[in-house]
Amino acid sequence: MTLQDDQIGAKVLNALVAPEQGALRKAAVLSGLAALLWPLQAALVAGALAGLLTDVAPLWSYVAGFALLGVLRAVLNHWSEGIAFTAGLRMTGQCRAVIVTREATRSTGPAAGTIAALAAEKLDLLLPYVSRYAPARARVMVVPVVILALAFWQSWAVGVVFLITGPLIPVFMALIGWAAQSASQRQMAEIGNLNDLLVERLQALIDIRVLGAGEAVVSSFAAAAERLRMQTMAVLRVAFLSSAVLELFAAIGVAMVAVYVGFSLLGLLGFGGYGTPLTPAAGIFLILLAPEFYQPLRDLSAAWHDRAAALAVAADWAEWQAQPAEPLLGQGASAARLAGPADIAVTGLRLRLGPRLLTLPDFQLAAGETLALLGPSGAGKTTLLRLLAGMLHPEVGQIRVAGQLLDDSTADGWRARLGWMPQQPHFLNASLRHNLSLGRPGDLSPALRAVAMQDVVAGLPQGLATRLGEGGGGLSGGEARRLTLARALHARPDVLLADEPTADLDAVSAEAVTAGLLALAATGCSLIIATHDEALAARMDRVIRLEPLQ
Incomplete structure (x- = not known):
């Protein structure tokens, strides 16, 4: 896949999503607010544990605050996911209505199997893009920046660790994502080809039986199914590779923060602060922030394959719309008979x-x-x-x-x-x-x-x-x-x-x-x-x- 193809697919996908942009923005805001509650919860946990170390531990207030924030976070996440999922259902429903309306009122068009695959199977792949990828992308634009600022506030060394390891994840994710998108497009094409083949064979079933060609037809269909299986496995291989790369960098980043905090609290490292030693509360706070710094990137990586599949569907959608087809005269609907002799x-x-x-x-x-x-x-x-x-x-x-x-x-x-x-x-x-x-x-x-x-x-x-x-x-x-x-x-x-x-x-x-x-x-x-x-x-x-x- 070329960069130009990717840009065309993204443009088509944005046009499909455009009617639901308002709902998606609302879902993204709610999802971002839910994610930003974790630093507050982390501060309460750090304060409670530090209080235990100094024998000053009003645990009930910390526990109550943590629980209230947790409930609020769950409510915001549920609200956000519901809005995004409903928007995705509306979008796919509207796309299917467009396909049915257009195909019902034109006299020629693409193969039936390809259209059926697009309407019945492929459009469903837009739903994960809307419900998962779009909110994850919104969180990536906000949450890591806030956590990075909090990390630099407590320790410039931890901030530097985040600053170095964080950008590596999207870079490698983008490189692998291009391969994933190409694999997804090949898979989408193979699904359409297999549907066309099935429709053609079903239409010719009687002739196949009369000619005794059943074995040859079964063999050709099995070969097509095997090609689809190989394309699907190629998509999964790329997905597992990208997940492994992401987990590697995230684990390295979290480990580096934990090692720095541990050695700092033991007094073996004297740098990274701003003239004062790192306190237990600050150290625990930084350790709790580290996984959450990478979590939006991990969510985006998991949803990146949803984006690749959605771009492949968008390309099929654009190809379907570009198919030359002559529409019927009239509406193609029931009507009263035209009066007069049938001259x-x-x-x-x-x-x-x-x-x-x-x-x-x-x-x-x-x-x-x-x-x-x-x-x-x-x-x-x-x-x-x-x-x-x-x-x-x-x-x-x-x-x-x-x-x-x-x-x-x-x-x-x-x-x-x-x-x-x-x-x-x-x-x-x-x-x-x-x-x-x-x-x-x-x-x-x-x-x-x-x-x-x-x-x-x-x-x-x-x-x-x-x-x-x-x-x-x-x-x-x-x-x-x-x-x-x-x-x-x-x-x-x-x-x-x-x-x-x-x-x-x-x-x-x-x-x-x-x-x-x-x-x-x-x-x-x-x-x-x-x-x-x-x-x-x-x-x-x-x-x-x-x-x-x-």
């Missing part, structure tokens, strides 16, 4: 696909007409369907539907009149009945009969109550395609957009799908079908041939 008029459509400019033909389609879009792969058939559904924005040209311009104000109402039959069937994690009806009332039998699927559904383990999974597990490709068509038949759309409805099907399945489409057209529904199937195209009212992109 379609396309004029002068142009859309840039990477470096190429796709030019689509003009046409008009009256309500109830059927149209086939023929052309080689990459000619723009699917793109035209997505444009007609308001899922893409044309760079040039316009689409008029039901006599109105298809734009943000009309897209939701227009989509309420559309049926969509994708090339790859997709089902919700719900019963087959819900997948076909999508909550609409009515008898599903006519739609199933129209696509010759009533016997297949009756043969499923639980009939219409069967859960198929997202990929339609247990069904052939043709059966899944026919169920998708049955869903469209039951919804009775005014226009059906079908993408390669007979692709990769045997003759019997293709004929069943074709018959179902014609049955839907007979009800007055307009059909716009993107296909390579010349026989299916010949049964449509009109055919438009798209030329391949140059």
Whole structure:
């Protein structure tokens, strides 16, 4: 990782944390006040022990003062941690809401596994950064400075020990922290890759079983899991190394203070004071301050890995936001149907696909007409369907539907009149009945009969109550395609957009799908079908041939 990458990650992370800065400042102040109570407690302990040595020991007052300060310190710590934790929960919740909102209203985007890993797993790593690292950083900026001043007040020698050993800890922590951050970023990337791999393999599970490729798939997944394990162990190795370095310097510093105080009280050392010998109370006070001088640095070191993980998440967040994606027209929400006949008029459509400019033909389609879009792969058939559904924005040209311009104000109402039959069937994690009806009332039998699927559904383990999974597990490709068509038949759309409805099907399945489409057209529904199937195209009212992109 370069310094520039670190600065970019820190900038993104600061932007994510910015809405909670007020709460974090309050938590930092409370945490700092709690830490600054220890010198007062240390003074009471030193006074009590020194009093015992001189037979002047009103212990009850020291004990009462120590206990009251301890209770106050615990209350402030609890209050601070609660504020920081709540702020972290709000921040991660807002980030997840942004992801869900954006992904729900755009037509293209990154791989689903990567997005799922970012939303479900990686964002949780921001919580330790907010709840632990931010308060620890605030304490480091205040507590060591106060303790250093108190140490110099009692003994310049102890102050010099703190002054020399203290800065060494953050220096080595920063050096090791860069390695930790690089390791964390590699781990975050591997988590996303593993999620993508799992999603792809689950989607292709039926094909994997048919091809007998289970062993090869398991081996590849095991190799990916092993890579993730190695990346995780690399992060842990760096974490243990940084902890060992920190504990070494902290132990050396505390030992040097204890040795100096001990030899001074024995009269073997005569330097370090300001013209008077070190008193027992001052010596005990300095020994009690020494661990607390290093404690904020130790807390920051422990939380440094939280910062490294948060920066890695911030980098993933920035990468996700930078992904080019075309938003849907409209809000992508339920809306009242757009009024008027379902006429379609396309004029002068142009859309840039990477470096190429796709030019689509003009046409008009009256309500109830059927149209086939023929052309080689990459000619723009699917793109035209997505444009007609308001899922893409044309760079040039316009689409008029039901006599109105298809734009943000009309897209939701227009989509309420559309049926969509994708090339790859997709089902919700719900019963087959819900997948076909999508909550609409009515008898599903006519739609199933129209696509010759009533016997297949009756043969499923639980009939219409069967859960198929997202990929339609247990069904052939043709059966899944026919169920998708049955869903469209039951919804009775005014226009059906079908993408390669007979692709990769045997003759019997293709004929069943074709018959179902014609049955839907007979009800007055307009059909716009993107296909390579010349026989299916010949049964449509009109055919438009798209030329391949140059």
